[in-house]
Amino acid sequence: MNNPIARYLMCAxxxxxxxxxxxxxxxxxxxxxxxxxxxxxxxxxxxxxxxxSDLEAGTYLGKYPSMVKGAVKSYRNE
Numbered sequence: 001m002n003n004p005i006a007r008y009l010m011c012a013x014x015x016x017x018x019x020x021x022x023x024x025x026x027x028x029x030x031x032x033x034x035x036x037x038x039x040x041x042x043x044x045x046x047x048x049x050x051x052x053s054d055l056e057a058g059t060y061l062g063k064y065p066s067m068v069k070g071a072v073k074s075y076r077n078e
Contacts, residue, residue: 004035005044010075012060013068022075032058 008031014022023031035042036055046065054060 003042003044004031004038005042005047005050006071007031008035008050008060009046009064009068010072013064014072016060017064017069018072022072029058 008028011022011028011031014020015028021028032055035050036052039052039055046068049062049065050060051062054062
């Protein structure tokens with residue numbers, strides 16, 4: 001999970017959909033703040049799913065790209 005957008009979406013999916021977090025809440029909050037601070041400089045094809053409002057709220061209730069579920073599963077199996 002090198003890209004912060006990928007990490008954010010995977011962690012949000014694990015937390016909000018699977019109810020099985022990949023990282024502690026405090027780390028997710030820090031990740032949200034990092035992405036918000038560097039939002040304009042981050043490049044990722046799924047960035048369109050993550051808005052600044054999501055990041056400011058500290059929650060994610062948006063849509064997930066179809067590959068996120070598989071990525072979380074793969075990450076857990078590593």
